[in-house]
Structure formats: C-alpha cells, structure tokens
Amino acid sequence: MSFASRQDAIDIQNEMPWEKRDRPATLYSMLRDSVDAFPDRPAISYQLLSGPTDKAQTMTWQQFHDQVCRAANLFRDLKIGESDVVALVLPNSLETAVATIGGAVAGIVNPINPLLEPEQIGAILRETNAKVVVTLKAFPKTDIAQKTAEAVRHAPAVHTVLEIDLNRYLSPPKSWIVPLVRPKNPGNHHADVKCFAKEMAKYPNTLSFDDSAGDRVAAYFHTGGTTGMPKVAQHRYSGMVYNGWLGHRLLFTEEDSVMCPLPLFHVFACHVILMAMIKSGAHVVFPTPAGYRGDGVFDNFWKLLERWKTTFVITVPTAVSALMQRPVDADISTVKNAFSGSAPMPLELFKRFESATGMTVIEGYGLTEATCLVSCNPPTGEKKVGSVGVAFPYTDVRIINVGSDGEPLECAADEVGEICISSPGVYAGNTYTEAAKNKDLYHYGTHLRTGDLGRIDPDGYVWITGRAKDLIIRGGHNIDPADIEEALMAHHDVGMAGAIGQPDAHSGEIPCAYVELVEGGSATGEDLREHCKVHVHERAAVPKYVEVLDELPKTAVGKVFKPDLRKRAITRVYNAALEEAGVDARVVSVVDSKKRGLVAQIEKTGDVDEAAIADVLGQFVRPWEWLEDAETET
Numbered sequence: 001m002s003f004a005s006r007q008d009a010i011d012i013q014n015e016m017p018w019e020k021r022d023r024p025a026t027l028y029s030m031l032r033d034s035v036d037a038f039p040d041r042p043a044i045s046y047q048l049l050s051g052p053t054d055k056a057q058t059m060t061w062q063q064f065h066d067q068v069c070r071a072a073n074l075f076r077d078l079k080i081g082e083s084d085v086v087a088l089v090l091p092n093s094l095e096t097a098v099a100t101i102g103g104a105v106a107g108i109v110n111p112i113n114p115l116l117e118p119e120q121i122g123a124i125l126r127e128t129n130a131k132v133v134v135t136l137k138a139f140p141k142t143d144i145a146q147k148t149a150e151a152v153r154h155a156p157a158v159h160t161v162l163e164i165d166l167n168r169y170l171s172p173p174k175s176w177i178v179p180l181v182r183p184k185n186p187g188n189h190h191a192d193v194k195c196f197a198k199e200m201a202k203y204p205n206t207l208s209f210d211d212s213a214g215d216r217v218a219a220y221f222h223t224g225g226t227t228g229m230p231k232v233a234q235h236r237y238s239g240m241v242y243n244g245w246l247g248h249r250l251l252f253t254e255e256d257s258v259m260c261p262l263p264l265f266h267v268f269a270c271h272v273i274l275m276a277m278i279k280s281g282a283h284v285v286f287p288t289p290a291g292y293r294g295d296g297v298f299d300n301f302w303k304l305l306e307r308w309k310t311t312f313v314i315t316v317p318t319a320v321s322a323l324m325q326r327p328v329d330a331d332i333s334t335v336k337n338a339f340s341g342s343a344p345m346p347l348e349l350f351k352r353f354e355s356a357t358g359m360t361v362i363e364g365y366g367l368t369e370a371t372c373l374v375s376c377n378p379p380t381g382e383k384k385v386g387s388v389g390v391a392f393p394y395t396d397v398r399i400i401n402v403g404s405d406g407e408p409l410e411c412a413a414d415e416v417g418e419i420c421i422s423s424p425g426v427y428a429g430n431t432y433t434e435a436a437k438n439k440d441l442y443h444y445g446t447h448l449r450t451g452d453l454g455r456i457d458p459d460g461y462v463w464i465t466g467r468a469k470d471l472i473i474r475g476g477h478n479i480d481p482a483d484i485e486e487a488l489m490a491h492h493d494v495g496m497a498g499a500i501g502q503p504d505a506h507s508g509e510i511p512c513a514y515v516e517l518v519e520g521g522s523a524t525g526e527d528l529r530e531h532c533k534v535h536v537h538e539r540a541a542v543p544k545y546v547e548v549l550d551e552l553p554k555t556a557v558g559k560v561f562k563p564d565l566r567k568r569a570i571t572r573v574y575n576a577a578l579e580e581a582g583v584d585a586r587v588v589s590v591v592d593s594k595k596r597g598l599v600a601q602i603e604k605t606g607d608v609d610e611a612a613i614a615d616v617l618g619q620f621v622r623p624w625e626w627l628e629d630a631e632t633e634t
Contacts, residue, residue: 001122003091003250003378003379003380003381003458004378004379004380005306005378005381005382005390006378006390006391006457006460006461007380007450008378008401008626009390009391009392009393010393011127012249012393013394014413015290015427018242018394018424019098019406020199020506021245022246023241024154024213024241024279025213025215025237025241025530026105026212026215026237026241027101027104027213027218027237027241027278028068028072028105028207028212029239029432030241030278030279031064031065031101031278032065033279034061034254034278034279034280034281035065036065037254037281037373037463038061038254038281039060039061039062039573040060040061040062040414041060041061041254041281041283042058042059042060042061042257042283043058043059043060043061043063043064043277043281043283043284044058044059044094044097044283044284044285045058045059045283045284045285045286046058046092046093046094046169046285046286046287047056047169047287047288047290047306047630048093048166048170048288048289049295049296050287050288050294050295050296050297050299050300050304050479051300052300052304052306052307052330053307055169055170057094057169059094061281064097064098065205066205066206066292067094067098067102067200067205068101068102068210069100069102069105069203069204069205069207070103070200070201070203070204071098071101071102071106071200071206072102072103072105072106072163072207072209073102073106073203073204073207073208073209074102074162074199074200074202075102075103075106075107075132075150076106076208076209077203078106078131078132078159078160079131080096080103080106080107080131080132080161081107082106082107082108082212082216083107083108083217083563084106084107084108084131085107085108085109085110085128085129085130085132085136085220085283086099086102086103086106086108086109086110086130086131086132086133087110087111087112087116087124087125087128087130087132087133087134087158087517088100088103088109088110088111088133088134088135088265089121089133089134089136089144089147089148089151090114090134090135090136090144090164090265091103091114091142091144091263091289091290092110092162092263092264092269092286092288092289092290092291093138093166093169093286093289095134095164095197096164096264097264097274097286097488098586099134099196100264100270100274101259101274101278103134104218104219104240105207105211105218105516106209106220107337108128108217108218108219108220109218109219109220110130110219110220110222111126111131111219111221111264111265111270112125112222112264113222113263113266113477114135114144114147114148115146115449115477115540116147116538117147117538117539118147118148118150118154119151119154119426119464119533119537120151120537120538121147121148121151121543122151122152122153122154122155124222124232125152125154125155125157125158125509126154126155126156126157127153127232127433128220128232128433128436129157129564130155130158131158131159131160132160132161132162132585133148133152133155133157133158133160133161133162133191134161134162134163134164134166134196135148135160135161135162135163135164135197136148136163136165136166137163137164137166137185137227138182138183138184138186139165139166139167139178139182140178140181140182140183142239142289145163145183145185145186146186147240148161148186149161149186149187149189150186152189152190152191153188153189153190156190157192157391158189158191158320159190159191159192160191160192160193160194161191161192161193161194162194162195162196162199162376163194163195163196163216164196164197165194165195165197166289167179167553167602168197177536180253184601186258194474201610204242205443211514212237214237215236215237215238216236216237216425217226217234217236218235218236218237218240219234219235219240219270220232220233220234220235220433221233221235221265221266221267221270221368221603222368223368223369223478231432231434231437232426232432232433232434233368233369233371233432233433233592234431234432234433235271235371235425235427235429236371236427237391237459238372238424238425239271239370239424239425239426240271240275240371240396241275241279241424241425242371242373242423242424242425243271243272243276243371243372243373243425244275244276244278244279244280245279246276246373246392246393247272247273247275247276247277247279248276248279248280248623249393250274250379251276251337251339251379251393252274252277252280252282252312253280253281253282254280254281254282255281255282256280256282256283256311256312257280257282257285257308257309257310257311257312257334258273258277258283258284258285258310258311258312258313258314259285259304259308259310259312259313259314260273260284260285260286260291260314261286261288261291261292261294261297261301261306261314261315261319262286262291262292262314263285263290263291264554267367267368267371267372267514268314268341268342268366268372269314270372272314272339272341272364272366272372272373272620273314273373285304285308285310287304287554292315292319292322295310296544297320298323298326299326301323301326302328302329302330302332303327303329303330305330305332305334305335306330306331306332306334309334310332310334310335311334311335311336311337312335312336312337312338312339313335313337313338313339313359314338314339314342315338315339315340316340316342316475317340317342317344317345317346317349317508317621318342318475318506318507318508320338320340320345320349320353320516321349321505321506321530321619322506323353324352324353324356325348328356328357330356330493331426332358332359333358335357335358335359336359336360337359337360337361337379337407337465338353338357338359338361338362339362339364339376340358340361340363340364340474341364341365341366341489342364342473342508343364344363344386344387344388344464344621345361345363345385345621346481346618346619346620346621347385347386347618348614348617348618348619349619350387351385352618357590357604358415360383362376362377362379362389363376363377363381363383363385363387363388364376364377365388365389365455365462365464366391367522368452369426369428369432369448369450370421370423370425370426370448370450371425371426371427372425373392373395373423373425374388374391374392374397374421374423374462375388375389375390375391375392375395375397376388376389376390376392376464377389377390377461378390381464382459384457384459384461386463386623387461387462387463387465388461388462388463389462390459390460390461390462391460391462392423392424394424395421395422395423395425396421396423396447397419397420397421397456397462398410398411398420398422398430398443398447399415399417399419399420399447399454399455399456400417400418400420400443400447401415401416401417401418403476404480407566408420408443408444411455411456413435413455413456413457413458414455414457414458415455416453416455416465416595417454417455418450418451418452418453418454418455419448419452419454419462419464420447420448420449420450421445421447421448421450422446422447422448423632426446426447426448428442428445428446429442429445430446431448436466438587439634442499451471452464452466453465453597454466454597455560460478463595463596465588465593465596465597465617466593466597466598470562472499472500472501472509472510472511473501473508473509474504474507474510474511474540475506475507475508475510477539477540479501479511479538479541480541481498481499481500481511482499483496483536483537483538483541484497484499484511484513484536484541484543485498485499485513486545487532487535487536488513488515488528488531488532490535491523491528491531491535492518492521493517493518493521493522493527493528494515494516494518494521494523494524494528495515495516495517495519495521496515496516496552496560496561497514497515497552497560498513498514498515498552499511499512499543499564499565500512500514500562500565500566500569501569502544502545502566502569502570502572503569503570503574503575503620503621503622504544504620505620506574507618508545508621509621510543511541511542511543511544512538512543512544512545512546512550512569513528513532513543513546513547514530514546514547514548514549514565514568515546515547515548515549515552516548516549516551516552517548523548524548525545525546525547525548526545526546529542529543529545529546537597545569549616553565563592563598566590566598567569567589567590567592567598570587570590570598570622571589571590571600573586573620574600574602574617574624575587576622577616577617577619577620578613578616578617581602581612581615581616583608583609583612583613583616584604584605584606584607584608585602585603585605585606585613586602586603586605587600587601587602587603587606587624588601588602588603588627589601589627591630595622596623597622598622598625599622599623599624599625600617600622600624600625601624601625601626601627601630602617602624602625602626602627603626603627604626
C-alpha cells in the first residue's frame, strides 16, 4: 500500500497524467491481463449456505474468463450489440458475476435490485430498453422469479429471459427436495424463457467477436428505489477500469482474499470490489445469495473469515453493528482491514470494532453517479473518524457554493458547501441516460454536483455534513421522500406532509413522516401508517413512524421546513434509546453545526454512567455532545 495522506495521493497523481498511464482500454482486456498473469489462482468463491463447512464453489481466473466469454458470446447471439442492454435481476452467485462481466463485454449490463417491487423493475427495464433479462428460476424462499416475470410483462423490448437455477449449489438430500417444493415457474409474458447454463454451454470459451475498440458505456446502474421513472447512471469502461486500478494500486494484490457480503447489483460490490479483483488478481468470496442478509451469515461470519483466510472485509456500518453483537469465535488473524462505505460509522462503533477484531477500519465515500469511488481514509495514515478521508489520485473534490450572480464559488477550508467531483469515473455531461436529468448537474462543465453538503478540512479530509438532495438512505438504499409524501397527501384527512429519515441503529436511518391535517381531519398517526402500507409502492419506504402535528414547520414561502422535523426525530429517537437503556440523560436540543451537521445536545438528569451514554448513542450516525461542552458557535 502506498497511500498514507492526501499528499501521497497527489504524488501518485503527479507521476503522470491519467491518460498516459499504461492501463487497459476495456473491461475484457483488464480481465485478460489477470488471466495471463494468474490463470490458476482463485478468482471468485461462493457458497449458497452460510455455514463454515457448507458446500462452496470456486472459479480460477482461467475458469472465470472462460465462463465470461461463453456468456458474452451467448448475449451477442441474442442480438446484444454494444449499445444494447442485458438486465440482471439477481442475488449474488457465481453466475451473477459471470453475467455482469459478460454483459458488459457484449453490450451494456444493467444490474437491478431484486428487492424492488415489480413496478419499479419494469420501469427500469423500459427506461433502459433492455432486450435480455437474466434472473432466477423459481426457488424456495424467494420471489425474484415471480417479480421478474411480472416486470417483463410490462417491458415490451425484452425478448429473452435466461434463468439461473440455484439448486446446483446444494448437495443431497437438500438438492433432491427442491424440485418437490419449488414454486411454480412463472410465465404469462411474451419473452422466450431459457436455461442460462444450458445456453452458455453451446458457445466457445474465447470471444467469438472483436472486443470493443476503446472506451464506451458498458453499464447502467439505477440510483435508488423510487417509484416512477428512476434515474439511470451511465458507466464507461474508463470509470470501471479506474475503480479497478485504484483497488490494485492502493489496496489489493493477487495474494489477498476479500470477503464481500454486499450485492453485485450495487456499485460498491461491482465496481469497487469486483473490478479491483479483476485488475489485481485477488480472490473475492460472496457468502449466500443475500450476503449480510442471508440466513446465518452474521452468526457464522467470524468462522467464514477463518475458512477463507480473509485479508480484507467489505462492510457497512449497519453490518458492523450487527457483528458487534456476536463474540469473535474464530481465528481472524489473517484479516488486515475492513473497508466500510454507504454511511459514516459512529465513533463508538468504530472503536469497538477495531478493538474486538484487530482490524483497521477504512471508511470511504462513493456514489453511483461517479462510477463509485471518490475518497477514503488512508489505509496506512491518519484516520479521522467521521470523515470520508481524502480524495483518491486523479479525483478532484471541490466544495462549491453558488454566488448571488449565479456563478460557482469555491469554498475555503472548513466552509460548508456542495461536494462536487471530477474524476475518470465522472461522465461529464452524460451522467444519466436521460439528457434532461443532466441539466445543471455540473459546475465548470466538469464537476458533478453530488447533492451532498460537506467541507474539506486543512489536511484535505472530506466531511459530509448533510444531503442537499434530501434523500432518505436506509442501509445504503435510497428512498425518495416525495413518494411517501404523495401517498400521505392522497389521504382525505391530510393537508400537508413531510417525510424524512429518522436515526436508526441498524439501518443508519429509516423513513418517518409528520403530517398536518385538514380542518376537521381525525386520522391518527397509526391510521396513516396503515394507509402508507397500501399506497407507498416500495416496502422499504413505508414510514416506521407517523406523527400528526397541529402545524408543520414551514419556510417563508410555505414549504415544509425539514431541518426542524429532523431535530424532532433525533430528539425522540435518542431519548427513547436512553430511556430503554435506563440511562439518566436526555436530549434537550438539537443544533445545526456548520461543520458537523445536526448535533444532539445531552443533559444529565441524574447519576450518569458516561460510558453507557456513549454506548447507546454511539449506535447512531448523527453526532452528540454534552450541553455544557457545546461549542459557543455552531
């Protein structure tokens, strides 16, 4: 590793311009390089069940290459050219990795979150004009096949559905039982249905067509689970290769074994990890189709690290919180680092995890629109807990506000503004497939406006202080508050609604809503929650809590003032957690700090075990402080 400070990143950048670096021009050429260097080393391992001795399968780099070529050849034969789309509605499996890379080699691959509702999956299929869909064959305990079939009914461009049967990962007698209990395979749509494995076997293990001549769009990733027409981001080979190059240069070698229980339909697992594996020749392990959500994964996690002699763990704060509720019951001495993303990790959780595991936690920041990686805390340098570290080489992060004349103004150190990014992963001018959504998305024509608010301190560390986009981020999953508000406004008793994310120890934040009733309205919060269960078309977006207020806080022009709602939610959630834990303290106010965002101020109400307070509130992402220690100016 050669990354201990922002200066190290600058020094790497100053070695030569990005355009001059000897790097692969395409994804296939990046894969070919590792196959030539490490044909017999392990590439990808997978186990359907989470037990430390359960059946697992591993592909070497040569085997992975061969399967990718077969998949790419199959897609081409199904009329997938360089501008055509292969959609994947899949959990993790070896086939998911093969289809992802094969789809990007043949055309444009579009991974879709299988947890979305059929209406949302169908909207994405229509948005991308997908022609081929790869999904699961009907299988016990999952409704992915059923949801995909319903989505395909409403996606007229889809002509072929390729099915993956997970039963091949089971051993007898379980593999004998599945055909007896397997749900009826869904149909009732216009597309041909074929077996992915059988179709692939018909094709050669080398490309039967010429690789792309150079850079092009090779992947579409949707930005979140909102109803209606989602935003679909375009990713080029150059951005995918950049993520792979960063991982190889700064983190991984072919000797590393990486545990990644995150979904391949997300850019973190796909671009940050899989691309880095392809570039470096390292080995990645995907445990269970659902990763961290899989049965027994948390209970068996430490033993899985021992089994696979893991050196890097890929995680998110919500998973770390769950892991810290289990004793470390295995030899995990091989593990060097845990790479964490999706949200800042609470300080107490950070300390507890490092102390219990001996790992070094590396927090990072990325986003779908930038083909992911932006910054991270230096692996071998100072880690400022709560920050997202320093910008990677060739990534320019600027904090920008718009002046009274409408022109962008770059902020001074520690001044809060919008985080804006230029990097090889930013497709300036063409971030989204829909041109209208790219309007006003850039400063200087080069720097993507992320919608995140933040600052850069004098040492070059980036701190996120809020989100201008107002999205609710539940465990890394984006929820548009407008969907909740529209559903509530459809209720005859509701005059105005405001949806926000309330703090949650497991998911970072979960949706909640506050409403103002029309004159004569009598609906209760619980009435409105039941209403949302029917009218909010995404299960993850149904608010956990709905409260009726006499009047919602509003701006001068009559819009709901959401900072006041967030303060109210923080106070309620933190006080409930303190009371449940039997801690004699309470939140007396929540202040808006320019540098830290919303900060809960705590007052002691009796004999207080300060460690207990830190333990309770350290589970949440938002910061807190003692009232008597509060900064004079926030």
